[in-house]
Amino acid sequence: MKERSYHLLTSSPPLLHPYRRRASRNAQLTGLAFAAPWIVGFIVFFAYPVIASAYYSLCSFDAIRPPRFIGFENYRRMFTEDDLFWKSLWNTLYMVVAGLPVGLAASLGIALLLNRKVKGMTVYRTIYYLPSITPVVATSILWLWLLNPEMGLINIALGKMHLMQPGWLTDPAWAKAALILMGLWGAGGGMVIYLAALQDVPESLTEAAALDGAGKLQQFRHVTLPMLSPVILFNLIMGLIGSFQYFTQAYVMTSGGPQDSTMFYALHLFNRAFLDFRMGYASAMAWVLFLVTLVCALLVFKTSARWVYYAGEGR
Amino acid sequence: MARTLSAGRRLNVTLVYAALVVLSVVFFSPFVWLVMTSLKPEAEVFTTILPKHWVLIQYKDGLTHFPFMLYLRNTMVLCTANVLGVLLSSSLVAYGLSRIPWKGREPLFAVLLSTMMLPAQVTMVPMFAVFKTLGWIDTLLPLTVPAFLGNAFFIFLLRQFFMTIPGDLTDAARLDGCSEFDIYRRVVMPLAKPALATVALFTFLATWNDFIGPLVYLYDEGKFPLSLGLAMFTSQYGSFWGQLMAVSTVMTAPILLLFFLTQRTFIQGITMSGIKG
Numbered sequence: 001m002k003e004r005s006y007h008l009l010t011s012s013p014p015l016l017h018p019y020r021r022r023a024s025r026n027a028q029l030t031g032l033a034f035a036a037p038w039i040v041g042f043i044v045f046f047a048y049p050v051i052a053s054a055y056y057s058l059c060s061f062d063a064i065r066p067p068r069f070i071g072f073e074n075y076r077r078m079f080t081e082d083d084l085f086w087k088s089l090w091n092t093l094y095m096v097v098a099g100l101p102v103g104l105a106a107s108l109g110i111a112l113l114l115n116r117k118v119k120g121m122t123v124y125r126t127i128y129y130l131p132s133i134t135p136v137v138a139t140s141i142l143w144l145w146l147l148n149p150e151m152g153l154i155n156i157a158l159g160k161m162h163l164m165q166p167g168w169l170t171d172p173a174w175a176k177a178a179l180i181l182m183g184l185w186g187a188g189g190g191m192v193i194y195l196a197a198l199q200d201v202p203e204s205l206t207e208a209a210a211l212d213g214a215g216k217l218q219q220f221r222h223v224t225l226p227m228l229s230p231v232i233l234f235n236l237i238m239g240l241i242g243s244f245q246y247f248t249q250a251y252v253m254t255s256g257g258p259q260d261s262t263m264f265y266a267l268h269l270f271n272r273a274f275l276d277f278r279m280g281y282a283s284a285m286a287w288v289l290f291l292v293t294l295v296c297a298l299l300v301f302k303t304s305a306r307w308v309y310y311a312g313e314g315r
Numbered sequence: 316m317a318r319t320l321s322a323g324r325r326l327n328v329t330l331v332y333a334a335l336v337v338l339s340v341v342f343f344s345p346f347v348w349l350v351m352t353s354l355k356p357e358a359e360v361f362t363t364i365l366p367k368h369w370v371l372i373q374y375k376d377g378l379t380h381f382p383f384m385l386y387l388r389n390t391m392v393l394c395t396a397n398v399l400g401v402l403l404s405s406s407l408v409a410y411g412l413s414r415i416p417w418k419g420r421e422p423l424f425a426v427l428l429s430t431m432m433l434p435a436q437v438t439m440v441p442m443f444a445v446f447k448t449l450g451w452i453d454t455l456l457p458l459t460v461p462a463f464l465g466n467a468f469f470i471f472l473l474r475q476f477f478m479t480i481p482g483d484l485t486d487a488a489r490l491d492g493c494s495e496f497d498i499y500r501r502v503v504m505p506l507a508k509p510a511l512a513t514v515a516l517f518t519f520l521a522t523w524n525d526f527i528g529p530l531v532y533l534y535d536e537g538k539f540p541l542s543l544g545l546a547m548f549t550s551q552y553g554s555f556w557g558q559l560m561a562v563s564t565v566m567t568a569p570i571l572l573l574f575f576l577t578q579r580t581f582i583q584g585i586t587m588s589g590i591k592g
């Protein structure tokens with residue numbers, strides 16, 4: 001016991017203060033007591049549900065009768081019999097591959113535009129930021145109306161410019177594009193994060209590059225972009241997780257229609273769990289969602305070594 | 316040479332301002348469309364762009380069909396409980412994970428971080444089963460009690476902030492014989508006010524906007540918060556755009572007002588959210 005506390009003392013420098021010696025004996029208990037709420041929460045709302053979910057995924061379970069073990073039947077059905085599973089996975093990947101990069105680029109573009117010393121910067125920043133904090137249900141309803149094929153503002157504007165007026169959410173070919181467009185309205189959320197990071201890029205760096213004869217584009221490509229890359233990675237990972245769980249907008253605006261063109265993975269999963277009460281099947285779907293998200297996140301992290309630059313590392 | 320440069324520069328600046336203004340119009344016009352539609356009589360909704368008659372009838376009708384005050388009260392109950400719960404529990408845990416040296420602190424923190432990786436869908440079904448066994452379905456308990464047991468993201472945020480408080484301050488208190496709880500309450504918490512404000516604000520917003528939680532756990536309309544109430548209202552009054560826009564305006568206005576009152580806390584929170592390491 002004595003040895004152990006000695007080891008603790010040497011391993012963390014602040015503990016070297018002699019008066020801490022007495023405290024460190026109690027530290028174990030005190031630390032545990034402070035962390036107790038989360039430890040309880042972790043067991044009840046995380047550890048147990050995770051184990052139960054893994055078990056349910058191997059069961060037929062309707063939340064009324066006790067779960068009945070059926071092995072990998074849920075997974076087999078999902079992969080071989082459920083067309084909507086594949087459709088919803090495809091729709092979700094579409095949002096990840098098409099929607100996410102567009103959104104990230106828009107956020108970054110606006111942030112770069114705002115990062116110059118423009119007059120009234122705070123006013124512009126506020127205008128671009130407000131949509132991203134508008135309650136998502138209100139945003140969904142507003143956009144249902146904006147995207148209305150006959151009297152929505154968007155098609156009125158397109159008509160005035162003699163451009164094509166798509167059916168948006170009424171047309172399976174345009175429904176996902178409509179949701180991506182709506183997502184762009186919230187680009188201000190990512191913008192403020194980029195803006196905060198941009199203000200940390202030392203002017204001396206871009207000035208040095210300019211002195212070496214780098215043009216604006218080269219400065220951006222070789223100085224600003226590398227300095228921003230950790231934040232781009234952060235936004236990319238958060239966006240990835242969010243896109244795979246895309247739910248509320250589809251639930252409120254389209255219920256997955258037309259012709260399942262906006263039936264996203266999380267919506268399909270929710271319907272199986274709380275419409276059909278096929279809770280075992282929904283749990284199996286949740287684990288597949290976790291694995292798909294994990295694989296994508298790992299892929300991103302793996303490539304990130306090549307494109308993310310950490311100033312602290314000094315290469 | 317100097318002249319053409321400055322002319323080119325002026326053009327450049329003009330282009331930037333033009334882009335900023337065009338973008339502002341694009342980003343702001345949905346709000347204008349929202350409010351304008353809510354101020355038209357029903358007959359004009361499908362026929363005019365600018366209202367010919369500016370009226371408040373949509374608000375009057377919308378708010379009689381839509382029990383706004385009831386839903387607002389439910390939302391406020393959820394928000395208050397969640398803000399209190401998260402502030403209390405997350406700050407205690409964050410203190411234990413940053414200011415007290417004890418074995419198990421680092422592994423516990425690693426576990427905490429890893430819990431944030433799992434999609435909520437994985438735990439959704441078993442949590443529903445647990446709450447069903449407890450008889451908590453169709454009560455506010457599943458939407459409030461978890462907040463009192465710590466939120467991983469906010470524990471992380473507060474821990475990062477607590478780490479920046481100089482050790483000398485708490486050491487002095489410790490020398491004076493203060494208990495850890497006294498140090499937490501009298502020294503660290505007052506110093507952490509800006510971080511706590513950010514946590515309170517973000518929790519409030521997340522609760523105000525939460526849709527899936529109430530959708531899963533609440534059945535009785537009398538218990539609905541604004542988010543769920545508004546979505547259900549839409550499925551019933553789907554073609555009454557004037558009323559829908561009026562009700563949506565009323566749900567959005569408090570959040571925008573809150574933003575204008577707390578801008579500094581917002582900006583602080585964004586820079587604090589761990590992106591800077």
